[in-house]
Amino acid sequence: xxRTTARETAYLMLFSNQFNHNGFSQEALMDILDSxxxxxxxxxxxxxxxxxxxxxxxxxLDIIKQNVDKYALxxxxxxxxxxxxxxxxxxxxxxxxxxxVVINEAINLVKKYSSDKSTGFxxxxxxxxxxxxxxx
Numbered sequence: 001x002x003r004t005t006a007r008e009t010a011y012l013m014l015f016s017n018q019f020n021h022n023g024f025s026q027e028a029l030m031d032i033l034d035s036x037x038x039x040x041x042x043x044x045x046x047x048x049x050x051x052x053x054x055x056x057x058x059x060x061l062d063i064i065k066q067n068v069d070k071y072a073l074x075x076x077x078x079x080x081x082x083x084x085x086x087x088x089x090x091x092x093x094x095x096x097x098x099x100x101v102v103i104n105e106a107i108n109l110v111k112k113y114s115s116d117k118s119t120g121f122x123x124x125x126x127x128x129x130x131x132x133x134x135x136x
Contacts, residue, residue, distance in 0.1 A: 003097075004105060006042035007086070010049040011109050015082040017054070053089045060088045067128040079114040080122050083107075087126050091133045099130050 038046070053060065064084055065073050076084070087106035090097055103126045110122045 003042070003045070004108075006038055006045045007049075007105055008109060009038055009042070010046045011082055011086050011113075013046065013050045014053055014086055015079060015113075017050070018078045018082065049086065049089060049094075052093055053085050056089065056093070057085070060085055060092070063088055063092075063129060063132065064125065067125050067132065069124075077114055077118060080110055080118045083109045083114075083122055084125055084129075088129050088133075091126075091130060099134055103127070103130060 083106040087102050090102045110118045
């Protein structure tokens with residue numbers, strides 16, 4: 001398994017959490033792990049990232065709101081928002097992951113789980129967030 005698989009698992013958890021407002025759900029995680037087994041270190045990464053996104057969600061949503069052109073955040077597809085939340089958290093708090101990898105993997109998740117039109121939108125939003133967070 002790889003960090004990519006762990007990131008996809010974290011993405012699926014974040015997507016699930018958008019509909020379960022009680023935060024991190026062990027039951028949801030077990031359902032996801034039934035179809036995507038991961039290693040213990042990857043599981044720790046998933047828990048860390050999902051808990052981190054939940055802990056900083058208001059701050060992350062504020063960053064996203066500032067970088068979503070012409071859209072109310074409520075209009076962004078849940079699948080896209082999950083990818084943007086995950087990537088924004090990683091850009092801001094996971095300094096050991098190269099920003100270009102974070103953005104590329106978020107785009108790949110959107111390609112897999114969202115609509116064809118979403119990749120350009122998510123790429124644009126993450127490009128702006130990258131410039132803001134990484135001061136480039």
